[in-house]
Amino acid sequence: MLPLTDRPGWRAAGEVSLLTRPDWERTLDRLARSDEETCHLELSAVTFVDVAGVSALAMTAQGLPQGRRIVLEEPPATLRRVLDMFWPDLLSVEVMGR
Numbered sequence: 001m002l003p004l005t006d007r008p009g010w011r012a013a014g015e016v017s018l019l020t021r022p023d024w025e026r027t028l029d030r031l032a033r034s035d036e037e038t039c040h041l042e043l044s045a046v047t048f049v050d051v052a053g054v055s056a057l058a059m060t061a062q063g064l065p066q067g068r069r070i071v072l073e074e075p076p077a078t079l080r081r082v083l084d085m086f087w088p089d090l091l092s093v094e095v096m097g098r
Contacts, residue, residue, distance in 0.1 A: 001027045009040030009071070016046065016053035024053055028060040037068055044074035044097070054082040061092040069094055 001023055002011045010031065016024045031039045041057075043049075049057075057079075061070050072079070074097035083090060 004040060004042060007040050008034060008036040008038065009042065011042040011045070013045035014047065016049040018050070018052075021050075021053055021056070025056050028056055031070065032060050032063060038071055039069075040071045040073055041075075042073045043076065043079070046076055046079075049076060049079040049082075051082060054079055054086075057093070058083065058087045058090060061087075061090055064092050068092060071096060073097055 003009070004011055010027050012024070012027070014020065027041075031041070057070070064070070069092045071094045075095060080095055083093065083095070087093075
């Protein structure tokens with residue numbers, strides 16, 4: 001995970017799975033502790049996010065203070081489908097692209 005240089009947030013690449021989930025969760029924790037109203041996760045180079053990774057994202061988003069949100073940029077289609085299936089009313093996550 002690398003910080004974005006042009007907006008608040010992080011860029012991820014590869015897969016979010018059992019081996020990489022600790023890094024994913026640390027990044028989500030940093031994002032949650034940020035003072036930014038909107039934080040971006042640029043995911044165009046992410047090929048797969050397992051259900052536990054999507055769950056960690058959803059739990060982080062649910063814990064954000066009122067008015068804060070996470071913008072997912074070009075996430076893998078499976079991430080979007082799992083969010084829609086299990087957290088269809090998660091207003092603190094916005095999906096852009098793909």
